[in-house]
Amino acid sequence: MELEDWVLDIIVCPKCRASLRAEDAASELVCTGCGLAYPVRDNIPVLLVEEARKP
Amino acid sequence: MTIPLNVARLDHPRFSAAAAGARLGGVDSRGVRAFFEQVSAQWDDMRSSFYNEDVIDALAEHGRVTAASRVVDVGTGTGFVAAGLAGRAGTVTGIDNSPAMLAVAARNLAALDAGNVQLVQGELERLPFADGSVDVAVANMVLHHAPDPGRMLGEMARVVRPGGMIAVTDEVEHPYEWMRAEQADVWLGFTPAQVEGYFGQSRLAGYGYASLGTQ
Numbered sequence: 001m002e003l004e005d006w007v008l009d010i011i012v013c014p015k016c017r018a019s020l021r022a023e024d025a026a027s028e029l030v031c032t033g034c035g036l037a038y039p040v041r042d043n044i045p046v047l048l049v050e051e052a053r054k055p
Numbered sequence: 056m057t058i059p060l061n062v063a064r065l066d067h068p069r070f071s072a073a074a075a076g077a078r079l080g081g082v083d084s085r086g087v088r089a090f091f092e093q094v095s096a097q098w099d100d101m102r103s104s105f106y107n108e109d110v111i112d113a114l115a116e117h118g119r120v121t122a123a124s125r126v127v128d129v130g131t132g133t134g135f136v137a138a139g140l141a142g143r144a145g146t147v148t149g150i151d152n153s154p155a156m157l158a159v160a161a162r163n164l165a166a167l168d169a170g171n172v173q174l175v176q177g178e179l180e181r182l183p184f185a186d187g188s189v190d191v192a193v194a195n196m197v198l199h200h201a202p203d204p205g206r207m208l209g210e211m212a213r214v215v216r217p218g219g220m221i222a223v224t225d226e227v228e229h230p231y232e233w234m235r236a237e238q239a240d241v242w243l244g245f246t247p248a249q250v251e252g253y254f255g256q257s258r259l260a261g262y263g264y265a266s267l268g269t270q
Contacts, residue, residue: 006146007173010125014183044157046176047183 002043003029013038015049028053084180087200088152090239091132095155098133099163102196110195110224111139113267118191118222120144125189129179129211130197134160134172140193141169148189150175150182180206187216198225199242205253212257221259223250224267 003022011020011029018033028037029045035055039046094101114136120126124144128137131149133156140147141164149172151157157174164172177183180203192211201207211221226244234240247264254262 003173006125007148010127010148010184010188011175012183012185014177014181017185019185041154042158042161044154044161044174044176045183046154048177 003040003045007045011045011047014047015052020045030055084152084178084200084202087239087241091151091153092155095133095153095159098156098159099135102132102135106196106224108139109267111136113224113265114193114195114222115140115143117263117265118193118220120191124191126191126193127182127184127189127211127214129182129192129194129207130200131160131174132156132197134163134174136193136195137172137174138163138167138169141167141172144191145171147172148175148184149173150177150179150184152176152178180210182210182214184214186213187219189214190216190219191222192219193222195224196226198223199240199244202241204242204245204249205256208253209257212259 008020008022012018013020013031013033013036015036016031016033018031020029020038021032023030023037027040029040030037036049036052037055038052091098120140120143122143122145126140126144126147128140128147128149131137131151134149137147137149137160149160151160154176157176160174164174175183179197179201192215194211198204198207208221215221228244228246231243234243250264251262
């Protein structure tokens, strides 16, 4: 997973709109607000609530 | 096949407002996604009969895209507009709800070696972008697939900074009913009054409307 800083400045959690923290080891984006973890597949963040892993 | 295209331009979004829109036809966003999942491999050939590179020039011009612009391409599909704007903008983020279309976009963009483009999968009527986080939001031939066009434009207005721009290209109103079934179109184009209504719901500071001619 190689997301540049400018991407993390724009994307947010679609559920609560808090910012996302990159967890490179798990290839996930974790919401700093509600904790939902979004998968990143082939370097494409999948920012869908129904695809997120609950904390 | 001749369908006139228009570009609508909006100035200075301030904030968004939820909009309630009536849905026509039997296609919902899931149906639209299913359609594009099926046609992703053929889409670049299919769409070439509907529009060409002129839409990229129009979106860049009316969206006032500069080398510093942070651009979001809503409904990026196979990345045609995102790829076209990559060389003119600072960054381009392309979002779509179809993973198959995004897979084609990723291949197209890799061939271009555009390092300033990021693809994201998400819902167009619930954009996963922060308020005021970009300078320009564009959408090419996407609005007629939106069950609630006012909501989609409202979301675009929300993510664009105050003073930023939204540029949309789409079909003017047309009578081709078959496009609902064959192209997953929810709307058969738009009248200027419809577009004005949607933009009014988004409480934008101003807007313009220009013909792109017939393609």
